[in-house]
Amino acid sequence: MQFTHEHREIQNTLKRFIDAEINPHVDAWEEAEMFPAHEVFKKMGQLGLLGLTKPEAYGGAGLDYSYGLAMAETLGHIDCGGVPMAIGVQTDMCTPALARFGSDELRREFLAPAIAGDQVGCIGVSEPGAGSDVAGIKSVARRDGDDYVISGQKMWITNSLQADWMCMLVNTGEGPVHKNKSLVMVPLRDGPRGRLTQGIEVARKIKKIGMNSSDTGLLYFDEVRVPQRNRIGAEGQGFIYQMQQFQEERLWAAASCLQSLDNCLSATIGWAQERRLFGGTLADQQWVQFKLAEMKTELESLRALTYRACELYVQGQDVTELASMAKLKAGRLNRLIPDGCLQFWGGMGFTWENKVSRLYRDGRLGSIGGGADEVMLGILAKTLGIAKRPQA
Numbered sequence: 001m002q003f004t005h006e007h008r009e010i011q012n013t014l015k016r017f018i019d020a021e022i023n024p025h026v027d028a029w030e031e032a033e034m035f036p037a038h039e040v041f042k043k044m045g046q047l048g049l050l051g052l053t054k055p056e057a058y059g060g061a062g063l064d065y066s067y068g069l070a071m072a073e074t075l076g077h078i079d080c081g082g083v084p085m086a087i088g089v090q091t092d093m094c095t096p097a098l099a100r101f102g103s104d105e106l107r108r109e110f111l112a113p114a115i116a117g118d119q120v121g122c123i124g125v126s127e128p129g130a131g132s133d134v135a136g137i138k139s140v141a142r143r144d145g146d147d148y149v150i151s152g153q154k155m156w157i158t159n160s161l162q163a164d165w166m167c168m169l170v171n172t173g174e175g176p177v178h179k180n181k182s183l184v185m186v187p188l189r190d191g192p193r194g195r196l197t198q199g200i201e202v203a204r205k206i207k208k209i210g211m212n213s214s215d216t217g218l219l220y221f222d223e224v225r226v227p228q229r230n231r232i233g234a235e236g237q238g239f240i241y242q243m244q245q246f247q248e249e250r251l252w253a254a255a256s257c258l259q260s261l262d263n264c265l266s267a268t269i270g271w272a273q274e275r276r277l278f279g280g281t282l283a284d285q286q287w288v289q290f291k292l293a294e295m296k297t298e299l300e301s302l303r304a305l306t307y308r309a310c311e312l313y314v315q316g317q318d319v320t321e322l323a324s325m326a327k328l329k330a331g332r333l334n335r336l337i338p339d340g341c342l343q344f345w346g347g348m349g350f351t352w353e354n355k356v357s358r359l360y361r362d363g364r365l366g367s368i369g370g371g372a373d374e375v376m377l378g379i380l381a382k383t384l385g386i387a388k389r390p391q392a
């Protein structure tokens with residue numbers, strides 16, 4: 001995949017924004033365990049960065065997914081994982097299905113303000129009793145006149161302490177678990193930054209070992225009334241829409257770690273060349289040279305895999321297999337590279353403020369969130385024909 005002048009221009013705009021408006025505040029946001037999503041998103045919306053791949057009719061730029069990938073990669077210049085993840089939720093996790101299958105009315109109400117940066121969105125799939133097993137979610141939307149009445153719980157929801165709406169996966173019927181679900185747009189507040197909608201409670205802000213600047217919540221829904229017209233696409237198609245939506249989430253997950261891991265390696269090489277021991281520098285040790293060279297090779301193999309998946313996705317192909325491989329490899333390298341680098345920083349790597357130690361903590365989520373490594377392997381075992389498919 002070749003980046004054009006336009007890709008580079010978008011990356012330059014975003015890099016300037018990160019240097020001026022994000023990185024100077026990251027340490028304070030990490031400390032506060034929250035970043036001001038509305039302010040940051042509004043500024044990004046004004047720069048046209050929140051709707052690169054979304055339809056022009058709703059304020060997007062109508063570009064193909066390679067531009068989304070270029071943006072995801074550049075987000076790796078942010079000095080933490082939490083803020084990029086929150087931005088990725090807005091651009092690649094809670095809006096793809098809405099943009100593709102939502103009615104015109106729904107897209108005007110929820111997608112256009114998300115692209116403009118006037119509203120913050122979140123994606124509600126996981127629950128206390130079901131994360132990997134998406135089909136096992138228990139939240140229910142019961143029909144009542146023209147409305148759905150929603151009850152249930154959603155857990156681990158990124159952005160949810162600030163979000164204006166949730167793209168929520170709920171059971172809307174009784175049938176087989178892959179055919180009884182719908183994605184429903186649920187307003188969480190009675191206006192931008194307003195009071196919580198009646199029946200919704202943010203039960204808990206979850207304290208985490210990493211991704212600290214990103215807020216993560218547990219939400220309860222008790223008889224929350226939403227018009228049925230807030231459903232995305234056809235009733236019963238939610239599981240399929242969500243599986244398709246996961247493709248962009250997984251490509252995004254792979255692309256967004258390329259730059260941050262590269263920065264981690266560069267910082268470590270710089271450190272190793274400076275750090276003096278045994279009459280030379282750390283980088284004079286052949287073991288250190290080989291380890292760093294090997295990790296860089298691993299990273300370039302992830303880049304090649306991710307670019308290939310993106311290329312085929314842009315051509316309209318189903319990239320479930322390659323996106324799952326890229327997500328799996330990204331999860332693995334998000335552990336291997338920060339861990340390998342941290343070792344060479346010695347005691348300095350074990351301190352809280354070290355950027356490599358932050359990536360070590362933040363990157364650990366890569367093998368769990370958005371489909372754990374084992375879930376990716378399960379998909380691959382099926383698509384590669386290793387596991388037997390259940391009889392129809």
Ligand SMILES: Cc1cc2nc3c(=O)[nH]c(=O)nc-3n(C[C@H](O)[C@H](O)[C@H](O)COP(=O)(O)OP(=O)(O)OC[C@H]3O[C@@H](n4cnc5c(N)ncnc54)[C@H](O)[C@@H]3O)c2cc1C
Binds near residue numbers: 124132
């Ligand atoms: C910081 C953070 C942010 C998140 N943001 C969101 C969000 O915005 N929206 C949302 O909906 N969810 C979100 N999640 C939830 C995330 O997607 C889930 O945590 C993830 O899917 C795993 O689900 P679980 O935690 O219920 O673990 P479980 O499903 O209980 O799985 C536990 C472990 O079992 C193993 N496992 C799973 N399946 C298999 C298998 N088939 N074979 C062998 N082993 C297996 C894996 O190692 C897995 O880690 C977030 C999570 C975190 C921690």
